Amino acid sequence: MTAKNYRSYFSSIIFLSVYSLLMSCNSTATQISEKTIYITIDDAPLSGIDNILSAVEEENVSITLFMVGEHILASNYHQEMLAKAKQNSNILVANHSNSHAHEHYQQFYSSSSGVLDDMQINNRIIGLSKEPFYSRLPGRDVFRLPNLKTEDPYITQQEDENERIDFDALYDHGFFLYGWDLEWSHETSGKPIQSVDKLMQQINYQFTNNSTQTKNHLVLLMHDQMFADHLNGKENLSTLFKALKEAGYKLSALDKYPINQNADN
Ligand SMILES: [Zn+2]
Secondary structure, eight states: OOHHHHHHHHHHHHHHHHHHHHHHHHHHHHHHHOOEEEEEEEEESSTTHHHHHHHHHHHTOOEEEEEOHHHHTTOHHHHHHHHHHHHOTTEEEEEOOSSGGGGOHHHHTTOHHHHHHHHHHHHHHHTOOSSSEEEOOTTOOOEEETTEEEOOTTSOHHHHHHHHHHHHHHHHTTEEEOOOSEEOOBOTTSOBSSOHHHHHHHHHHHHHTTOSSBTTEEEEEEEGGGGOGGGTHHHHHHHHHHHHHHTTOEEOOGGGSOSSSOTTO
16 A cells, blocks of 8 residues: 555545544434424415425425315315325324314304314314324314313413313314414415514524423414415425424424323323
């Protein structure tokens, strides 16, 4: 071996050693601080659905799609969107009621049997037959999971007292109810309020301050109509997916949300 070959040989060894050391540090750090984000998109299928399905496919990420029966049945196109969502194994198709309470929430939640009927009708429309039925209630931010039970912080105490019975009855009938930790908010027009950068700051803040329902797991709410063409929806959603991946967050659907933590709840 010539002197030149020796130099080359030893620099390769040094490079490989440093490289493997860096890789092992990196994977250790990931394991220790792994943080998972559950992107949940409500009210589908509406005007953003096509862009949502394309962005999810292109970026190869997992999301949960909370679907509304009356929106699915609105046209053949909307039914095709349901079928397309169900074909993508990265998408958890979940129940967001048949009627969405027709936006009259107090009236809707005044009847436990009515709420249960509405949710069960939507199970049949979507084709959900196996418990647990992954669900989010229209207009209500509540969790009902084996070890996580929270009440809606946005309704009055009186409403809460009237409605708890509905939430508990749904849980008893096999529905897992999911609220959220943070919302990507939108104007009435559907236009997103926070920029992706702002949303990333809010996500980092919640993890840093440990202010999610389950430590290191954040449920992020957004709505289908935010991703319509005229709002640049596909690009906005793809930008968010890329930013989350680059920041090292894991993206999962809600069937991976831990259900055995917060055992004191
Ligand atoms: Zn909704």
